[in-house]
Amino acid sequence: MELPPAFPDELLLGRLMRHIILTGESACSFSSRVFGSSRLSLHPFLTAGISRIAEMSCENADNLLVRQTLAPLFFFYLPKHANALKEDLLRGDGAKALRHSQLPSFGCGGSLHLKWCPRCVEQDIHDRGVAYWHRAHQVPGVTACWLHQIRLMSTELKARQRLNEGLPTAVHCDAQAASAMENEVAIFGFGLLAQLEKTKPDFDLEAKYRSRLNELGFITSNGSVRRKALMKAFSSDLAMYPMQGSLFPRHQTDYHYISELLAAGKNCHPFRHLLLGAWLFNSANKMFQHTAPIEEVCSHQPKGSTKEEIEQRCLSLLREGHSLAAVYRKTGKSRCYLKRLAALHDIKLYLMxxxxxxxxxxxxxxxxxxxxxxxxxxxxxxxxxxxxxxxxxxxxGLVEMRKRSRHESKRRSCRVQILRYIVRHPEAMRRDIKSDCNAAFFWLYHNDRKWLENVLPMAAAK
Incomplete structure (x- = not known):
C-alpha cells in the first residue's frame, strides 16, 4: 500500500481519505484490510494503529505520529500519560488511547468535528488541485485559521466510519474575522506543533509560567501568585473568545482554574495551556527561548518590605547610575520590570x-x-x-486607551451586524436575530443591553 505524499500540515486521517478517493476502494474494505475490522472508528486527530499504517506504507511510524497527528500536543502537556498514550496509538488500541489522552475526564469525549478554513481550501485547490484537512485546524478549542485569521468552519463527524467523510469543499460564504485572542491562540498552537516536530523539549513548564508571570508583576515578593489580579486580566482578554465551557474560566474569581495550570503534575486539557501560553508569551518560539530569571525572592531584600518600598529602592539605585544587573542582584526585580520603571519615571538608562x-x-x-x-x-x-x-x-495611560478603543470597535462592529441583519430581514423576530447573529447579540446583551433593547423588534405577546 502506497499512501499519497503528505501535504504540508496534513492530518493523517485526511491522508487516508485521499488514498481511498484516489484508489476507489471502499472505506470498509480499507479498514478491514489494514486494521482487520470494517467497523473500526478512527479518531480524527489521535488516530490509532500508526504502526500498522507505517508497516503497510513503508513509512516511519514516529514520523507519522509526530508530524500528522495531534499526539505531540498531548505528550507535551500530559507528560505523565505520554508513554502510555504513544504505545496505545502505535499499537492500535483507540479506546485506551482516548482514556490516556484524558479527553473524557475533561468533558471533551463527546461529538467530534473536523474544521477547515474557506481561504485555505481555495488556496489548496489553486496550488495543489485538491483541498485537504490541515492538522493545525483540528486543535481542540481553536476557532481561527492561524494563516488567514478568519473563523474556521466545522463539520460534525456523525458516522462511525470517519473515512467516508471526504475532503473539505469550497463554500461561498462571508468569512468572519476572528478576534485577536483567537488568532493569538491559533498562531501559538501552530508554532508549538512546529517546534514539537523538531525536538522533544524537556523543560519545566511551571517554571516558565512563573518566570513570565514574575516579569509581568503577578508574583509577590514571597513567591505567591497574585491570583485576583491575574484572573481579572486573563478573563477580560478571554471575553472576546466565541467559545465558552469547561475549557474556560467560569468567572473572574475561578482561581482553581489558574491554580491547576500552575501546579506541577496536574492533568489539564492542552487547550487550557494553549490559552495561557498564548496570553503570556504570544508565540511558541518566545516560550521556548524564554530565559528570564525565575527567582522571585532575593536574599538581599529586607524582610517585610512593601511593594512601594521595593519600588522606591529600585528607583533610588537606578538614579544613582547602577546597572540593571546590579539592581537585580540587590532587589531581585527583573530587567523587564526595571526598564519599565525607569521609563515611567523618565530615568535615563545607559544601555546600548x-x-x-x-x-x-x-x-x-x-x-x-x-x-x-x-x-x-x-x-x-x-x-x-x-x-x-x-x-x-x-x-x-496608553494600555487603558487601547483597551477602550478595542471595546468601542467591538461595540460598533456588533451594532452594525445587528442593524444590517434587521434591514435585510425586516420581518425577523428576536429569536431569529439571536440565532443568526449569536456572537454579536450576546456581546451586546452583556455590554450594551440598553441599545440592543431599543433596536430589537417588540417581543411577541404571550
Missing part, C-alpha cells in the same frame, strides 16, 4: 540597545495610539513583539 532606541520607541507609541495591532507594529518596525509591548506599557 540594538534596535529599541528613542526614535523607534516614539514610532511604536504613535502607531499604538492609532490603534494598530501590536503584531503589525512589530512587523512595521522590524522589532520583537516583547519590545513593542514594553514600549506600549511604559507610556502612561
Amino acid at each position: 540597545p540594538k534596535q529599541l532606541n528613542d526614535v523607534l520607541k516614539q514610532k511604536i507609541i504613535r502607531l499604538a495610539v492609532l490603534g494598530v495591532h501590536r503584531r503589525r507594529i512589530s512587523e512595521v518596525c522590524g522589532i520583537g513583539l516583547g519590545s513593542v509591548e514594553q514600549a506600549i506599557s511604559s507610556e502612561p
